[in-house]
Amino acid sequence: MPDEIRTVRFEETVLPHLAAAYNLARWLVHNEHDAEDLVQEAYLRAFKFFSGYHGGDSRAWLLTIVRNTCYTWLQQNRALRLIDPIDDKLEEVGSDFADPETLLLQDADSQLVRQALEELPVEFREIVVMREMEGLAYKEIANIVDIPIGTVMSRLARGRKRLQALLVDRLGKEVQIEL
Amino acid sequence: MSCKETRELIHGYADAELDLVKSLEIEDHLKSCHDCTQTYEGIRSLRSVVSRGALRFEPPATLEKRLRTALRKESKPNRGTWLLRWRWLVAGASLAGAAVVIWAVVAIIARPSAEDLQAREIVASHVRSLMADHLTDVPSSDQHTVKPWFDGKLDFSPPVKDLRPQGFVLTGGRLDYIGNRPVAALVYQRRQHSINLFVWPSAEATAMSEKASVRQGYNLIRWFNSGMTYWAVSDLNLAELQQFVQLLQE
Secondary structure, eight states: OHHHHHHHHHHHHHGGGHHHHHHHHHHHHSOHHHHHHHHHHHHHHHHHTGGGOOSSOHHHHHHHHHHHHHHHHHHHHSOOOOSSOOOOOSTTOOSGGGOGGGGGGGGOOHHHHHHHHHHSOHHHHHHHIIIIITOOOHHHHHHHHTOOHHHHHHHHHHHHHHHHHHHHHHHHHHHHHHO | OOHHHHHHHHHHHHTTOSOHHHHHHHHHHHHHOHHHHHHHHHHHHHHHHHTSGGGSOOOOHHHHHHHHHHHHHHHGGGHHHHHHHHHHHHHHHHHHHHHHHHHHHHHHHHOOOHHHHHHHHHHHHHHHHHHTTOOOSEEOSOHHHHHHHHBTTBSSOOOOOOBGGGTBEEEEEEEEEETTEEEEEEEEEETTEEEEEEEEEOSOOSOOOOEEEEETTEEEEEEEETTEEEEEEESSOHHHHHHHHHHHHO
16 A cells, blocks of 8 residues: 555654654753644654655655754744844854863763753754764754754854853852861 | 964864864964963863753653654544545656666666766765865974864874975865765875875775876876775876876876
């Protein structure tokens, strides 16, 4: 049956990216049950649009749909701050990375890093997740988020800087408590 | 490159997203700038902390099954309309099948040999490298600079030989793309003539004798040596190009 073939082809193309899809959704919505529901919704949407997919990077294609699904949900269910678009200029990126304290980061346990990353604004968080956990190239991220490649780099720079500041801050506190 | 420019591009550098020229400029700057090096180390340290596997959320084992079930359910309602179109589909498919057979037969008869296609690609790439003024990505006459540059950009290490004493000056290297794979292109200069030497790992186990040909006025020599395929291409006369090839084989 052609239907059967279409379903099988879809599964072969898109199901292998389930881990990436779930990870992104989970980082976007902070909650495992919502993430599961949204991944399912995204997969059904992808299935509907599958005839419009003509080869190419199926992971990026799927992640675009996952991201859109999650953003729609965030807008409906959370006060997602998107009215006030973030300023993508690089100004904020200064020399703060030059801290010798960064060496301490190696001590940060995963729990701490996870909490800090959860606190990043979603525009930065999603790009850090796609770059560092999924290993996506700037160009792929630019396509998924629909922003210029330069903006990917500047958001990544600012996201990392904030993350580092958060971690250094936490680590400082932790060390003080231990003392 | 200044500190300011370096700071603007340092993340692209850490992510290996910059072009070669910018990467080399930053590398140079980092050698002499302590502050920027600290920044770079900071980024690396942060990256290693964040990309540690533990931060990734793994989907529950049940999710895939749940998706498969949902997809099957979703695809069912269409079945009725599919049956209606079935007859037309059969007719269309047989027409398409016939067309494919004819096309395949024609394609097989008219197909140029693999060697021929490769020669065509080599010449096109040579011409392009001269036209776009993009002869080299790493401009250097030092084989010890050119060779390491390929590390990490290719999955093999091309042999790089300097033949300056013999009158073939190594002017640099670049990445190129031949036969659906990235290859090393080494650039030599003989008087006014540029020579492109393409190198990539070879599937041919045996050392076949070299083969010279002419295409669009360019001389080409192809040979295999210790597991590598080589193509030299230039507007240089054949005798001198052969001399060049012999020097490389020594």
